Amino acid sequence: MLQNYRKIMVAVDGSSEAELAFQKAMNVAMRNDAELLLAHVIDTRAFQSVSSFDGVLAEQATEMAKQTLEGYKKQAKEHGCEKVSSVIEYGSPKPLIAKQLPQDQEVDLIMLGATGLNAVERLFIGSVSEYVIRNAACDVLVVRTDLDNKIPVNQDED
Template identity: 70%
Template sequence: MLQQYQHILVAIDGSYEAELAFKKAVAVAKRNDAELILIHIVDTRAFQNVSSFDSAMVEQVTENAKSTMEGYVDQAKKAGLDKVSFSIEYGAPKTIIARDIPKAKNIDLIMIGATGLNAVERLLIGSVTEYVTRNALCDVLVVRTDLANKPALASTKKPTDNSDK
């Protein structure tokens, strides 16, 4: 019997790579008749050094995230998925994606973009994707290609780019 996933988690952080992961997760959820759970983590470390920190700032970030996530849920439903939900969590993205949500929601597949950070951010705080692939207790699919299975970076190249010659 083929592996059948029941509960698929996809991490959404606003990056192009997360968008690719979402699109592929919708396709995988449809093929498996699985529940798709979208997660957005508000990294609370980003607020630690803000001297004028107040709850209004967190509320604004949360409202923006909620609006974005509702848009993703709508897209998934228009694509034919019935079982779609989202969650906005607060804390360290690495452990929430790799351990907390998978345990709480009985996740059997995590789909995540190859990277959502620039090189400096990866150097300073480490790659969430790398941590998740090393520490998750379930299968992890790292999305590096678009829906046509073309490398994501290749699809953003300009037609006049002659660097391959």
């Protein structure tokens, strides 16, 4: 008997890496007749350094996230994914994507793009994908290639 995933979460942030993960996640969801959960995490740590933080930045980030997720939802439905949902969370992306969201949403596969960080940045802060791989309780698929399994020409070498 083949393994079928029931709920596939794809982390999206508007980056080209996330776009690749989204494209592949749609196909995997359709092959498994699974629900596709689009997840976006607004990193609230970025707001902590703003001394005059008054909520406007968070509202703008939330509005942009909603628009991004609606675009992805529309695209998924046009592609043939019938079961599509989305979630916006606030906090640190690493534990939210690796632990809290999969547990709360009963996710059995996480798909996300490979890091866009260079080697020096990864050394100091680590990538989200690296953390998710080490800490998630469910399967994780890190997407590095396009739908033809080719490395996109616009991705920089690390």
